[in-house]
Amino acid sequence: xxxxxxxxxxxxxxxxxxxxxxxxxxxxxxxxxxxxxxxxxxxxxxxxxxxxxxxxxxxxxxxxxxxxxxxxxxxxxxxxxxxxxxxxxxxxxxxxxxxxxxxxxxxxxxxxxxxxxxxxxxxxxxxxxxxxxxxxxxxxxxxxxxxxxxxxxxxxx
Numbered sequence: 407x408x409x410x411x412x413x414x415x416x417x418x419x420x421x422x423x424x425x426x427x428x429x430x431x432x433x434x435x436x437x438x439x440x441x442x443x444x445x446x447x448x449x450x451x452x453x454x455x456x457x458x459x460x461x462x463x464x465x466x467x468x469x470x471x472x473x474x475x476x477x478x479x480x481x482x483x484x485x486x487x488x489x490x491x492x493x494x495x496x497x498x499x500x501x502x503x504x505x506x507x508x509x510x511x512x513x514x515x516x517x518x519x520x521x522x523x524x525x526x527x528x529x530x531x532x533x534x535x536x537x538x539x540x541x542x543x544x545x546x547x548x549x550x551x552x553x554x555x556x557x558x559x560x561x562x563x
Contacts, residue, residue, distance in 0.1 A: 430498070430510040434527050434557055438548050447548045448562065452541035457507055459500040462539040464529055466496035481537075482506075530560040 437454050441447035451462065463482055465473045470481065478486040482501060488509055490497040498510040512527075528551075529535075539561075546559040 426508055427510045427512055431527060434548065438550065438557060441548065449546055449548050451539065451544035451546060459502045459507055460541050461501040462544060463499045465490055465499070466529070469535065527557050527559060530558050535561055
């Protein structure tokens with residue numbers, strides 16, 4: 407019953423977002439639910455997704471904020487025809503063998519940039535946050551937001 411309620415809440419939270427965003431959020435939530443140590447939950451992004459990828463890029467107002475479609479193509483080395491625009495949304499792009507295989511697009515609220523009602527998963531950026539992650543170097547500490555529905559992902563190598 408708990409999983410059904412969580413899935414309904416994820417669906418409601420993600421109504422403005424694409425299908426991949428809802429799936430991404432559900433995978434993160436399920437990973438947390440499976441974690442035995444909630445206060446020290448570590449997930450390996452290279453193992454939890456049902457598709458093959460070798461690089462993951464995060465484009466947001468904290469990481470490559472200026473990156474539009476042209477800049478994303480240059481940064482990733484892959485032609486990007488997606489919808490990310492300057493500070494309007496966050497895009498998580500998964501690439502496998504030089505092809506975009508999955509994109510998660512999350513919109514920011516115009517008033518305050520980030521509204522946790524729509525940012526179900528938020529990345530914590532530190533000095534060691536790399537330009538991109540590889541599927542064999544993508545471990546994150548997963549913590550639940552103190553208030554509201556959602557999670558923080560902190561890169562731990």
